[in-house]
Amino acid sequence: MDGRRISEIMSIRKIVTLPDPVLRTRARKIKVFDSKVQRLADDMLETMRAAPGVGLAAPQLGRSQRLILVEYAEADDDPEAPPVPPKLFVVANPEIVRHSTETVSANEGCLSIPGYLGEVERFQSITLRGYNLHGKPLRVKATGWLARIFQHEIDHLDGVLFIDRATQVWKVEDQEAVQVSPTQDESRKRQAVSS
Numbered sequence: 001m002d003g004r005r006i007s008e009i010m011s012i013r014k015i016v017t018l019p020d021p022v023l024r025t026r027a028r029k030i031k032v033f034d035s036k037v038q039r040l041a042d043d044m045l046e047t048m049r050a051a052p053g054v055g056l057a058a059p060q061l062g063r064s065q066r067l068i069l070v071e072y073a074e075a076d077d078d079p080e081a082p083p084v085p086p087k088l089f090v091v092a093n094p095e096i097v098r099h100s101t102e103t104v105s106a107n108e109g110c111l112s113i114p115g116y117l118g119e120v121e122r123f124q125s126i127t128l129r130g131y132n133l134h135g136k137p138l139r140v141k142a143t144g145w146l147a148r149i150f151q152h153e154i155d156h157l158d159g160v161l162f163i164d165r166a167t168q169v170w171k172v173e174d175q176e177a178v179q180v181s182p183t184q185d186e187s188r189k190r191q192a193v194s195s
């Protein structure tokens with residue numbers, strides 16, 4: 001199938017939530033980059049955007065495979081600057097190969113743990129290696145929120161959830177409040193949504 005036909009049949013799927021055991025399972029590496037993987041990525045994209053979320057890992061759709069999507073707009077430091085369009089990353093078999101010694105704490109949520117937030121310490125910057133959907137190697141350098149989202153999604157592939165790493169977790173009464181502002185390490189207010 002060509003890309004257009006696949007995109008025509010992609011669909012919003014149900015996001016798996018705790019206590020589904022797939023969220024606690026180490027996901028399998030993707031070995032064959034075929035139309036099934038493409039279809040999974042398409043469904044993940046549509047589901048992530050509909051949620052909405054800034055990242056999604058295949059186990060969150062009940063598929064125990066090492067595939068993540070991250071879509072995030074890195075804000076400019078100048079508040080007057082025009083908004084930056086979000087950048088989409090689709091990474092199979094991602095692996096963090098380098099990280100900063102510096103860590104930062106901020107609030108995170110997860111589409112698989114609705115209604116909860118936690119303060120999580122993450123590496124300030126990372127370099128990851130993985131593959132695109134054609135099986136070609138790729139490398140991504142990320143800092144700040146983008147680095148945080150990648151770390152959160154890669155954790156999902158190992159059955160690790162933000163509540164395992166959080167220094168504190170709390171329930172959010174109002175679902176609207178799941179959109180939170182990052183802490184002092186960010187120079188301007190930005191929203192972080194669940195992934």
Ligand SMILES: [Zn+2]
Pocket residue numbers: 109110111112152156194195
């Ligand atoms: Zn998550």
